[in-house]
Amino acid sequence: MRMLKTCLIAGVLALALGTGPLHAQAPFSVPPSGVLGMDDTKLSPDFWLAHLADADRVVMDAGAIDALNKKVLAQDPSMHDIRALGGNLTGDQVKGWIVKLAKQPDRPLYDIHGQEVPKASIDAVFANRALDSIPAQAPTRFGMAVRRTALRGVPTDMRVFSHADDTDIDRFQESALFPGDPVVITHTSGDGHWLFVVSPRYAAWVWAQDIAEGRRDDVLTHVDATPYRIITGAKPRTVFTPEAPAVSELQLDMGTRVPLDTRLPADQAVNGQGPYTSWVLSLPVRKDDGSLAFAPALLQRNQESSADYLPLTRANIIRQAFKFLGERYGWGHAFDGRDCSGFVSDVYRSMGVQMPRNTRDQSISPGLQHTVFGPADKHDARVKAVLAMDVGDLIYIPGHVMMVIGKVDGQPYVIHDVSGMSYVQADGSMRRVKLNAVSVTPLLPMMANAKESFVDHMTSIVRIRP
Structure with missing residues (x-):
């Protein structure tokens, strides 16, 4: 997975330190929880729904959503139209998917106990990909996931971490499949326990026992079946x-x-x-x-x-997002949860919108509507764009995504899957509050580091619209 660890690190700086438009509102209160600007009332979707006018107006109808999904599938290179794959796959195509997904690490990795994983163990995992056994050409095989199951960067369930004291981000974890997800089976690991599969949103390794192989027509007929x-x-x-x-x-x-x-x-x-x-x-x-x-x-x-996908309304966006409130952060859908990009995509999926899986892919997808920001974009212009955002808009900084849920006293708030927040207290000291869950926080005070705000690090705003 190519999301940066930033997805886990949200910082918040007290408004008292700032000047200008970003800090024009009254300072946020600090409740006993330490989560700046929050109180129990803001942890209910009803609070945010009460602040919305015309909350149940349909933002996109089913036809517009279908057109958007087709556009994303056709234009986004991170998506895979498995229906369009021919009757045979070439070895170069399969090897390209596998090699692109994971590269042999050039730094030490650590196990769940904080011990360095021997290089020989890592080498054996990568050798298990059995690249030399990929045929020059093979028939395209279809299958379905029979349970929620992990998608891995390499064929192993070994959990490895970049730092000895960090056991949240498994560097081999990529994403997940859900019951009934269709896949194309492209290759089997050397030990026979893993399959490399291509799903509509991701290509990765999965436990062979979690995939049932079937005829193409049987798989796709079940995917399309009604009711x-x-x-x-x-x-x-x-x-x-x-x-x-x-x-x-x-x-x-x-x-x-x-x-x-x-x-x-x-x-x-x-x-x-x-x-x-x-x-x-x-x-x-x-x-x-x-x-x-x-x-x-x-x-x-x-x-x-x-009986069908929920109507895409601002009210449903809020209701669906809050159903995950407090769920443990799970990098790549680990821990039976989801990460920041998995969270927003699963919310929109309940309304029929099929988004790319990863933060970076979502933030640059040619099929989605973007407002793009670069080094030339000044702070005031960024703040103006932030204040114009609507419920459901997605804000991207490198490695992280947040979903707008509304404003309180002119200040925009977001819901996101995040590890914690830090802010400078009135005495100038930094305070960090660990969250590690789907959480609600204000947006404007968030800091990417001690001097720069998240607003200054925005790379894009994505609005799910026709």
Whole structure:
């Protein structure tokens, strides 16, 4: 993953130190939590909805969203149109994906106990990619993820870190797949335990046991099947069932599209349970030989899901974002959570918008609407752009993204997945508050370092609009 560690480091400087437009408002209060400008009322979506006029107006309809998704898929090099891949893949194409994803480290890496990982162990992991065994040409194979599973930079579950005292950012962790995600299977690791797959938003290594291989038509027909449910909760689970362990208490993350199983009579038990209080889903499962099959599973109707993607409104943006409030930061969707770019993309995914996976790719995507900032852009112009932002706008600095949720007393606030915030107190000392979670903070006082604000480091503002 090419997100910088900045994604974890948010700094905030007290307004008392500044002058000019950035600091024209009254100073922020510092509550017992130490989180500048915050109180309990601001931790509720209702607070922000009360500040919005015309909150339920549709910003983009389904047709406009579909057109945007097609544009991003066609124009963004980080996205993959797996439907357009030919019947065969060349060895150079496959090797290019694998080599581009991860380079052999030139610095020491550390394990979970803070011990340096021997170079021989790292070499063995990279050798397990088995690049020499990639054929000059091979048939294009399709599959589906059968559970939430990690996408890795190299074929290993070994967790490695850049610093002995930092065990949050696993340098081999990239992203995640969700149940039903379609993939193209391109290569198998030397030990046979890993597959290199290409999904619409990412190409990386995944545990072979989490992928079921099937015919192209079967995979894509299931992806397109109707009727379906869109998961709108943060991460609900299917009903527990001892009769079908593969689909028992299976986690379904926000934005996942799951077809309904319409084959069974409404009065027939599903996995030992009457289905009338639940939705009967059709989920992919992996048979003993690794092949793809589909099985019914129950999702309780009181779990958050919808018959279609939610309307893209400012109210829904806020409601969906706050469903993750307090979730532990997870680099590359680790820790059963998500990181800053995963957070904003999963929120928008519940409304049908398919964004690139990583912060940098989102910030420069040719398919999205940008306001771009460079060294020539002065502070006042940046602040003017910030004050004109609307709910749902995304602010990018190198390695980090924040989502605007509204203003209080003229000051914009954001929700983002971040490790902490630092600010200079009235006596001039620096205070750091650890967050390491999806959090709400004011925007303008944030500092990239002791002298420069996040506003001064902005590279782009992305607005999801037609």
